[in-house]
Amino acid sequence: MIELILAALRAVFVVMFGMNVAVICTWVDRRQGALIQDRVGPDRAVIWLPTGLARILALLPAAGAAAAVMALSFHDKQVRGDEPVAMGRALLFSELALFMAWATLAAMVAHVGRRGAESSLDRSLVSIGAPRRIALFGVCAQLGLLVALALVAGSPIGALVAGAAYGGGVLLLAGAMLGGAVFAAVNMRGERVGIRLLGLLHPAADGLKTAFKEDIIPLGVDRFMYGLAPWLAFFPALVVLAVIPFGDTLCFATTASGGIDILGLLDSVPGEGVCTEGALQLQVADLNVGILYFFAVAGTGIVGAALAGWASDNKYSLLGGLRAASQMVSYEVTLGLTLIGAMMIYGTLQVDEMVRWQAHNTWGIFVQPLAFILFFAAAVAESKRIPFDIPEGESELVAGYFTEYCGMKFAMFMFAEYVAMVSAAAVMAAIFLGGWDVPFLQRDGLHVAFGQTELWSAALPHAAVIALGFLAFVLKVLFMCWLQLSIRWTLPRFRYDQVMRLGWRVLLPLSLANILVTGFLVLVAQSGSEALASGLRVTADLTKGLLALGGLVGTVAMVRFLLSPPRHSHSNASTSARYATAAGGTRNATQSA
Amino acid sequence: MSNSKPLGPRKVVGKVVERPKRPVGVQTYVPEIAKGLGITMSHFFKNTKEMALGQRNDPVLEGMSDGVNTVSYPEQRRPYPERFRGVHRLTQRPSGDPKCVACLCCSTACPAQCIHIVPAEYPVGDERRGYERYPAEFVIDELRCVFCGFCVEACPVDAIRMDTGLHPAPYDSREQFIFKKDLLMQFQGRDGTRDSGNTRHEPGDPTHPGVTREHLPH
Numbered sequence: 001m002i003e004l005i006l007a008a009l010r011a012v013f014v015v016m017f018g019m020n021v022a023v024i025c026t027w028v029d030r031r032q033g034a035l036i037q038d039r040v041g042p043d044r045a046v047i048w049l050p051t052g053l054a055r056i057l058a059l060l061p062a063a064g065a066a067a068a069v070m071a072l073s074f075h076d077k078q079v080r081g082d083e084p085v086a087m088g089r090a091l092l093f094s095e096l097a098l099f100m101a102w103a104t105l106a107a108m109v110a111h112v113g114r115r116g117a118e119s120s121l122d123r124s125l126v127s128i129g130a131p132r133r134i135a136l137f138g139v140c141a142q143l144g145l146l147v148a149l150a151l152v153a154g155s156p157i158g159a160l161v162a163g164a165a166y167g168g169g170v171l172l173l174a175g176a177m178l179g180g181a182v183f184a185a186v187n188m189r190g191e192r193v194g195i196r197l198l199g200l201l202h203p204a205a206d207g208l209k210t211a212f213k214e215d216i217i218p219l220g221v222d223r224f225m226y227g228l229a230p231w232l233a234f235f236p237a238l239v240v241l242a243v244i245p246f247g248d249t250l251c252f253a254t255t256a257s258g259g260i261d262i263l264g265l266l267d268s269v270p271g272e273g274v275c276t277e278g279a280l281q282l283q284v285a286d287l288n289v290g291i292l293y294f295f296a297v298a299g300t301g302i303v304g305a306a307l308a309g310w311a312s313d314n315k316y317s318l319l320g321g322l323r324a325a326s327q328m329v330s331y332e333v334t335l336g337l338t339l340i341g342a343m344m345i346y347g348t349l350q351v352d353e354m355v356r357w358q359a360h361n362t363w364g365i366f367v368q369p370l371a372f373i374l375f376f377a378a379a380v381a382e383s384k385r386i387p388f389d390i391p392e393g394e395s396e397l398v399a400g401y402f403t404e405y406c407g408m409k410f411a412m413f414m415f416a417e418y419v420a421m422v423s424a425a426a427v428m429a430a431i432f433l434g435g436w437d438v439p440f441l442q443r444d445g446l447h448v449a450f451g452q453t454e455l456w457s458a459a460l461p462h463a464a465v466i467a468l469g470f471l472a473f474v475l476k477v478l479f480m481c482w483l484q485l486s487i488r489w490t491l492p493r494f495r496y497d498q499v500m501r502l503g504w505r506v507l508l509p510l511s512l513a514n515i516l517v518t519g520f521l522v523l524v525a526q527s528g529s530e531a532l533a534s535g536l537r538v539t540a541d542l543t544k545g546l547l548a549l550g551g552l553v554g555t556v557a558m559v560r561f562l563l564s565p566p567r568h569s570h571s572n573a574s575t576s577a578r579y580a581t582a583a584g585g586t587r588n589a590t591q592s593a
Numbered sequence: 594m595s596n597s598k599p600l601g602p603r604k605v606v607g608k609v610v611e612r613p614k615r616p617v618g619v620q621t622y623v624p625e626i627a628k629g630l631g632i633t634m635s636h637f638f639k640n641t642k643e644m645a646l647g648q649r650n651d652p653v654l655e656g657m658s659d660g661v662n663t664v665s666y667p668e669q670r671r672p673y674p675e676r677f678r679g680v681h682r683l684t685q686r687p688s689g690d691p692k693c694v695a696c697l698c699c700s701t702a703c704p705a706q707c708i709h710i711v712p713a714e715y716p717v718g719d720e721r722r723g724y725e726r727y728p729a730e731f732v733i734d735e736l737r738c739v740f741c742g743f744c745v746e747a748c749p750v751d752a753i754r755m756d757t758g759l760h761p762a763p764y765d766s767r768e769q770f771i772f773k774k775d776l777l778m779q780f781q782g783r784d785g786t787r788d789s790g791n792t793r794h795e796p797g798d799p800t801h802p803g804v805t806r807e808h809l810p811h
Contacts, residue, residue: 486634
């Protein structure tokens with residue numbers, strides 16, 4: 001029974017994950033397209049709240065969170081009794097509190113700076129310094145705290161410092177949350193407050209709009225096929241996600257009858273091997289044909305597009321449907337052949353096993369770099385997105401195979417494209433980017449090891465390891481989605497003959513060559529000596545080190561980029577700018593419509 | 594026959610133009626993609642950061658500079674110049690009555706014929722009866738209006754002005770664009786007042802300078 005519920009829950013989770021990421025992608029696609037052209041993009045959807053209600057909405061969650069933090073620490077104290085605070089817990093709470101404190105302070109100062117200081121509190125806030133400086137100090141303080149706590153960890157005053165950091169962190173965290181919320185509530189002006197969520201409400205508004213649009217069915221269409229086609233395009237793109245594991249296997253205690261005890265998640269598990277009893281795979285279906293299922297289902301996506309083109313009774317639709325069919329069939333071949341190399345190296349078809357191989361050795365992108373590029377190109381072509389969007393080429397085919405569709409049916413075609421993009425990103429993340437693998441993170445905690453020499457290790461609870469893995473998987477999927485979106489905003493559309501030539505005369509031979517070379521190398525590695533095996537082992541660990549280093553450098557570069565002052569090349573002010581300046585600026589101009 | 598041109602197509606003497614060189618980087622297309630992605634991403638990151646941290650330009654004051662310069666109406670507005678001709682308003686007397694004397698000058702001057710006035714006489718016994726009329730109805734079709742300002746120029750008593758600084762807000766139907774007297778009298782000038790600068794001396798006031806009906810030869 002509980003297994004059935006868990007299976008349903010996982011299926012619902014995966015469907016919701018895929019659809020939500022796709023929705024966000026539809027929005028990001030347009031938002032990003034606008035931002036790279038120096039426009040704002042769609043962010044206008046808004047929910048207006050009366051200021052009183054908005055104040056309550058700002059205060060209540062913050063007060064609740066602050067109370068929860070205090071209650072948690074109090075409960076923790078009860079449980080611990082006279083035991084000293086664990087260093088990990090102290091570190092977590094104090095770092096979180098520091099981050100919360102400086103972020104809140106910087107946001108407050110930035111707000112006051114934008115609207116101008118009005119009270120003595122505002123003036124004292126401004127006198128603290130620019131938000132950028134506060135952020136810089138905050139990051140430095142966080143790093144300093146990390147180093148300080150690490151230094152005193154083993155020493156006799158360690159317990160004392162940990163206790164102080166824990167207590168101070170809890171107080172600061174609660175205070176920062178409350179203070180920020182009170183500041184926000186006090187500073188809400190006017191009769192109503194608009195909730196925009198950075199523009200994230202826009203896709204929801206768009207979805208609502210398309211749902212209520214008139215569904216025009218042209219005369220002469222095959223009504224059944226016409227209605228069926230959007231579903232056939234949408235469904236396969238979504239169910240592909242069933243074979244993708246979104247996290248490492250969870251281990252539970254077992255009940256007397258041998259089932260899973262859902263409340264008994266194990267505190268820690270051994271680093272090697274996976275529990276045989278009470279295991280919960282974070283995957284909808286662990287099929288033994290695994291990746292073949294992906295090809296089988298993704299292949300049926302062609303039917304939707306071709307059917308839509310045929311059923312629409314329109315010459316442009318028909319041409320678009322034919323183009324879609326021929327293009328997708330062509331790239332299906334490359335899509336399949338590029339993964340043969342990966343299958344040979346991993347020695348399995350099960351996606352979960354593939355991820356496990358990568359977690360144990362190295363990410364697929366290092367052993368199959370060419371296959372990754374080929375697969376990426378083929379996957380973009382498979383989802384019919386720019387630069388391979390000839391099936392809907394506006395310049396010659398109006399809108400291609402969905403010319404005659406409108407309202408929700410059109411939205412389903414568009415949405416199917418994005419879901420296909422998310423599925424392709426998930427497959428690439430699982431097969432080439434290590435799925436849920438975080439470099440040096442094993443099932444029992446962090447182990448920074450190269451070959452046999454272990455430099456540093458730290459035990460982590462089972463739940464934290466799984467959560468980190470899930471987070472890594474989500475980030476990888478989002479990154480691959482984002483890369484596909486960037487490609488869309490960079491490249492122009494290919495011509496039809498170019499698409500065909502690329503598919504059959506470039507990608508296909510290259511993927512065949514990749515299989516040949518991979519097979520040769522696999523044979524060499526298998527028949528090689530002990531020295532070669534250990535050399536490969538260290539190289540694999542080095543690649544993980546490279547990834548970790550890259551992540552670290554990327555984070556530092558991102559922080560540095562965020563803290564860098566804005567640079568604009570200013571040109572002459574326009575006439576309207578002169579008027580605006582005379583009128584007191586755009587924000588204070590006295591007008592209303 | 595010596596100077597006649599030879600038969601057949603004219604021989605074209607052209608210059609050999611070298612075909613553009615296509616090095617491996619261009620032919621494989623991958624480095625070019627990377628280069629293009631770099632440009633796309635640099636714009637994306639820079640603009641996203643400035644949007645998120647509130648560092649973007651003032652879209653009007655620095656509208657010609659690089660970066661995101663979209664005016665996010667209605668939170669941000671482009672201030673109109675001082676003499677911008679906006680939605681009309683009817684100025685008021687201190688008593689709250691319209692300044693308008695229903696002389697029909699504005700509706701006569703209007704090239705779009707979008708002003709309609711129903712003039713009415715003051716009731717018997719009112720001091721103003723016989724000197725001036727008042728508008729029983731005053732209607733402007735703001736959709737028809739071409740915002741030329743002729744009505745303002747034509748008005749002898751400074752009763753109609755276009756100094757509200759407003760443009761007509763978008764409405765659902767054409768009827769909503771037909772502004773009636775009450776609405777027109779509610780609008781304020783940009784200085785926030787509803788009266789005009791032209792002080793009107795009513796007949797009977799000690800300051801009234803003009804001739805009155807007493808001057809008429811009876």
